Structure formats: structure tokens, C-alpha cells
Amino acid sequence: MLEVADIDTYYGLSHILFGVSLRVERGEVVCLLGRNGAGKTTTMRSIMGLTPPRRGTIRFKGKPTAGVEPYLLARQGIAYVPDNRRIFAELTVGENLEIAARDANQKGEWNQARVFELFPVLKEKRSRKGGHLSGGEQKMLAIGRALMTNPDFILLDEPMEGLAPLLVRAIEDQILQLKAAGLTVLLAEQNINSALRVSNRGYVIDDGHIRYTASVKELWENQEVRNKYLLV
Amino acid sequence: MDPSAVASLLLVGLARAMILFIVAAGLTFVLGVLRVPNIAHGSLYMIGAFTAFTIAEVLGKNPAGFWIALVVAPLVVAAVGLIIERGLLSHLYQREHLMLILFTFGIMLILNDMVKFVWGADYRSVTPPEILDGSFTLGDFAIPRYSIFLLILGPLVALGLWLLSNKTRLGKISRAAAVDREMVGVLGINVSWVFAAAFVIGCLLAGLGGALVAPTTSISLGMDHTIIIECFLIVTIGGLGNTWGALIGALLFGVSQSLGLLFLPQYAIVFPYAIVVIVLLLRPRGLLRSVW
Ligand SMILES: Nc1ncnc2c1ncn2[C@@H]1O[C@H](COP(=O)(O)OP(=O)(O)OP(=O)(O)O)[C@@H](O)[C@H]1O
Numbered sequence: 413m414l415e416v417a418d419i420d421t422y423y424g425l426s427h428i429l430f431g432v433s434l435r436v437e438r439g440e441v442v443c444l445l446g447r448n449g450a451g452k453t454t455t456m457r458s459i460m461g462l463t464p465p466r467r468g469t470i471r472f473k474g475k476p477t478a479g480v481e482p483y484l485l486a487r488q489g490i491a492y493v494p495d496n497r498r499i500f501a502e503l504t505v506g507e508n509l510e511i512a513a514r515d516a517n518q519k520g521e522w523n524q525a526r527v528f529e530l531f532p533v534l535k536e537k538r539s540r541k542g543g544h545l546s547g548g549e550q551k552m553l554a555i556g557r558a559l560m561t562n563p564d565f566i567l568l569d570e571p572m573e574g575l576a577p578l579l580v581r582a583i584e585d586q587i588l589q590l591k592a593a594g595l596t597v598l599l600a601e602q603n604i605n606s607a608l609r610v611s612n613r614g615y616v617i618d619d620g621h622i623r624y625t626a627s628v629k630e631l632w633e634n635q636e637v638r639n640k641y642l643l644v
Numbered sequence: 645m646d647p648s649a650v651a652s653l654l655l656v657g658l659a660r661a662m663i664l665f666i667v668a669a670g671l672t673f674v675l676g677v678l679r680v681p682n683i684a685h686g687s688l689y690m691i692g693a694f695t696a697f698t699i700a701e702v703l704g705k706n707p708a709g710f711w712i713a714l715v716v717a718p719l720v721v722a723a724v725g726l727i728i729e730r731g732l733l734s735h736l737y738q739r740e741h742l743m744l745i746l747f748t749f750g751i752m753l754i755l756n757d758m759v760k761f762v763w764g765a766d767y768r769s770v771t772p773p774e775i776l777d778g779s780f781t782l783g784d785f786a787i788p789r790y791s792i793f794l795l796i797l798g799p800l801v802a803l804g805l806w807l808l809s810n811k812t813r814l815g816k817i818s819r820a821a822a823v824d825r826e827m828v829g830v831l832g833i834n835v836s837w838v839f840a841a842a843f844v845i846g847c848l849l850a851g852l853g854g855a856l857v858a859p860t861t862s863i864s865l866g867m868d869h870t871i872i873i874e875c876f877l878i879v880t881i882g883g884l885g886n887t888w889g890a891l892i893g894a895l896l897f898g899v900s901q902s903l904g905l906l907f908l909p910q911y912a913i914v915f916p917y918a919i920v921v922i923v924l925l926l927r928p929r930g931l932l933r934s935v936w
């Protein structure tokens with residue numbers, strides 16, 4: 413589904429990613445673990461074409477994405493849920509979902525009704541302004557909005573950050589539901605416990621370098637990697 | 645003071661405010677969605693007025709001439725706007741505001757030269773159609789028919805813009821793009837065309853304002869200067885990007901102008917500016933919420 417090969421990404425003059433490579437196969441949930449400032453968001457922005465890498469290649473469904481604008485990548489099936497949510501605050505919950513739908517009577521899998529099924533809280537607040545939702549509700553709305561584009565592959569950037577334990581559990585369940593529905597997920601996380609609960613395998617990123625990659629079980633057992641690159 | 649004179653003057657002020665609103669609404673829409681302060685907006689208004697003149701003249705005695713001009717002139721201006729946006733502006737959105745201001749200033753100079761080339765420097769005028777000509781009287785209170793027409797049209801345009809922003813997909817996307825265009829793109833929407841549409845709508849309103857003002861004034865080169873200054877002040881006191889703000893700003897501007905004429909005719913021109921200063925001292929970001 414996704415193949416990132418040896419990319420280098422910069423913000424202006426600052427060199428952030430160094431030779432990052434990773435693969436995500438169809439139907440997998442893969443996590444990208446790393447502490448603050450490790451380069452998780454930058455990796456996701458590179459994949460979405462928002463901060464294109466200067467070197468290396470990214471292939472989505474076998475096709476190179478270099479030079480393809482983000483809106484076209486979205487139409488090819490990539491969705492991005494940014495860590496800071498970026499809900500359209502002035503639009504209602506319903507409008508936030510509505511504008512993401514490619515056509516009004518959405519023929520694909522996802523529509524408003526199905527998003528409301530996944531996140532019942534959003535249904536009650538559908539005519540509330542996006543800016544008036546709580547942080548957790550905004551996270552759900554950001555995921556719902558991404559789903560409305562009917563993606564095959566979704567980039568989830570720290571969806572559980574700052575949420576209460578109960579909500580973390582809820583989001584974990586929802587990610588598992590997405591997986592069951594056939595979506596492929598790349599999940600950026602600092603919280604190793606949550607990440608491992610939902611993923612098949614993971615990469616550990618630090619200082620813009622991929623340091624380690626392994627199955628969930630190996631990651632969980634490798635105390636050294638956990639101590640060195642992650643908060644425990 | 646004669647109360648009927650006061651009333652008619654106020655009415656004329658309100659009617660003028662409607663034209664100011666229509667033009668300012670276009671300016672503020674473009675400011676809100678594209679974040680471009682379009683200095684050439686006044687020139688587009690002027691092109692609207694001249695085009696209305698030409699259409700009315702070509703159609704000569706045809707009683708529908710004015711109405712056709714009212715529809716076609718804004719479309720002509722919108723077409724000019726589309727060319728400007730696709731040809732120039734769309735390549736410049738990433739630039740800083742100062743550059744955008746300079747670019748639109750350049751566009752203004754070019755458009756003004758084109759107007760001079762096409763229509764010359766003479767004064768032109770358009771006669772309103774019969775049913776809008778003259779005035780009718782209520783007691784000894786004379787009401788110009790054309791003012792009534794403007795007072796009906798202004799709120800209709802406001803309503804139309806509200807419907808556009810809140811009930812159409814384009815409007816909702818525009819509101820979203822105004823605050824976070826990158827995220828709108830991430831949803832698979834081609835923001836570039838949204839911007840083109842928003843710019844064209846802004847131009848349509850400038851053209852409509854120009855066509856509407858045509859029967860009330862002499863059409864000439866230079867008519868863009870006053871309107872662009874007034875409109876920038878109106879959208880600033882109203883709150884940048886806020887359509888209702890443009891309406892309130894335009895009403896304050898139009899009414900204070902007539903009140904000035906009434907009480908201190910020799911200083912009338914100062915009144916609206918004094919209001920602007922007071923508003924900005926009290927609320928530097930404008931009366932209503934700015935999207936900036
Ligand atoms: N717009 C920017 N301009 C310059 N440097 C940036 C920019 N955004 C991020 N950085 C730097 O890039 C590095 C990686 O940031 P990134 O946001 O990818 O980390 P992250 O793993 O997502 O961290 P977090 O867990 O805090 O979200 C950091 O050192 C950060 O300071």
C-alpha cells in the first residue's frame with residue numbers, strides 16, 4: 413500500500429528526516445513510535461505531500477507521489493488526521509463532515525450516518541460549531557472527517573494524545589473497527605501501550621532516523637529500545 | 645428643519661449605503677477567503693459601470709436595456725476577474741501580503757489604462773428605466789424610485805450571500821478554506837478552484853455595484869478611487885471577511901454621510917471618516933468578528 417524509501421525532509425533549512433524508510437501493507441495497522449520532536453508528524457506530512465521530501469521516494473499503491481498535490485493524493489485514497497485536529501471551528505460538526513464528502517450522496521463506504529454510528533457523541537452535537545467541541549470530541553470529528561473522504565489508507569497522528577483513559581480505550585476500539593472494516597492505518601504514537609494494543613508491527617523513530625522495527629511482541633519485550641527511545 | 649427633507653436625505657443615504665455594501669461585500673469576501681486585499685476592486689466596479697453604459701447605449705431605446713445591462717455587466721466583470729485570477733493571482737497566493745497588495749495595485753493601474761483606452765476620458769451617463777425614474781411623493785416627502793429599488797436589492801444581495809455561505813457546498817468550503825486552506829486540500833478538495841470561484845464572486849459584486857451606480861452618477865475615470873477607499877474603510881470597521889460587518893459598515897458610512905450633509909454641509913465629507921476613526925479607536929479589529 414505504502415512504501416517510503418530513504419526520504420530526507422526539511423523545513424526550510426532545517427533537516428528533519430534522515431533516510432527514513434517504512435512500508436505499510438494493505439490491511440495492516442502499523443505504528444510509528446517516538447518521543448516529542450522525533451519526526452512522526454514530519455513523516456506524515458511528507459507522505460501526504462504537505463512537506464514533500466527533498467530526497468528519496470514515496471510510493472502509494474505502487475505509484476510515486478512526488479509532485480502530486482495533497483488534494484490528488486487524498487483522491488487516490490490517503491487521509492490525514494493531524495495531531496492538532498484542525499477542525500474548522502466556524503463550521504458545524506455536520507458541515508465539517510459534509511464538505512469532506514466527495515459527492516453529496518456519497519456512494520462509497522462512509523457517509524455521515526456511518527460516522528455517527530462509530531462516534532455517537534458527534535450525532536448529538538451535529539449542529540454545534542466545531543470550535544465548541546471538547547478536545548476528545550474534536551479528535552473524533554477529525555477522524556470522522558477523514559473517513560468521509562472514503563480513504564483506503566489513513567494517517568493518524570497521535571489520536572489519543574491528551575485524552576482521558578476511558579476515551580483512549582474508546583479510540584483504540586474505533587481504530588480496531590477501522591481495521592476490521594479493511595482500512596490500512598499508519599499510527600503515530602508516543603504511548604507505547606496503546607500503540608501496541610492496536611498495531612501489527614511498529615517502527616521506532618528518533619531524531620529523524622528510523623532506529624528499530626519489529627513486530628508488536630518484540631517491541632513490547634525489548635526493554636532496551638523502550639528505555640532508549642520511548643517514554644515508559 | 646424640514647422633517648420631510650431629513651427623511652428623504654436619510655433615504656438617499658441608505659440607498660447609497662446599499663451600493664457601498666454590495667461592492668464592499670465583494671471586497672470582504674475575497675479578503676476573507678483568499679486573504680487578498682484586492683486594490684483593483686474599485687477598477688472592477690468602474691468597469692461594471694462603463695460596461696453597463698455601453699450595453700444601455702447599444703440597446704438604445706429598448707426598455708429592457710437597463711435590466712440587461714444589470715445582468716450582463718457583472719458577468720463581464722466576473723469574466724475579467726476569472727482571467728486575472730487564473731492568469732496572475734493564482735500563482736501568487738504563497739507570497740506575503742505586501743507583495744499581494746503591490747500586485748493588485750499593479751492590476752489596478754493596468755485595468756484603469758484599459759478603461760481609458762476603451763472608453764476614453766469623457767463623462768458618461770445611463771438613464772434609469774421609466775419605472776425607476778423620478779420620484780413619488782408621500783405627503784410632501786419625495787422618494788426617488790431608484791432609491792427604493794436599491795433599498796430592496798441591497799437586502800436581497802445580503803440574503804443571497806448568506807445563503808451562498810451557509811447553504812451551498814461552495815460556501816461551506818470557502819468558510820473552511822478561509823481559516824485552513826491546507827486542511828481543505830487534505831480532504832481532496834482542489835482549493836485552487838475554490839479560490840477562483842470566490843474571486844469571481846467578489847468581482848461579480850463589484851460589477852453589480854458598478855452597474856447599479858451607473859444611473860445615479862456620472863461615469864468617469866477616477867470613480868474607482870473614492871469607492872476603493874470607502875470600501876476598505878467599510879470592511880475594516882465591519883471586521884475583515886465578515887459580510888454582515890460590511891453591511892453595518894456601509895450603513896454607518898452612508899447614513900453618516902447624509903447626516904453630515906444635513907447638519908454641516910460644508911464638512912459633510914468628514915463625517916464618515918470621523919465615524920471610522922471612532923469605531924477603530926473603540927474596536928480596532930472591527931465591529932464584528934474578523935476571520936483574520
Ligand atoms: N514548521 C517547522 N519548522 C521548523 N522545524 C520544525 C517545524 N515543525 C517541526 N519542526 C521540528 O522538526 C522536528 C520533528 O518534529 P515533528 O513535529 O515531526 O515531531 P513529532 O514526532 O511529531 O513530535 P510530537 O510528538 O511533539 O508531535 C522537531 O525538532 C521540530 O522542532
Ligand SMILES: [Mg+2]
Pocket residue numbers: 452453454495569
Ligand atoms: Mg507530532
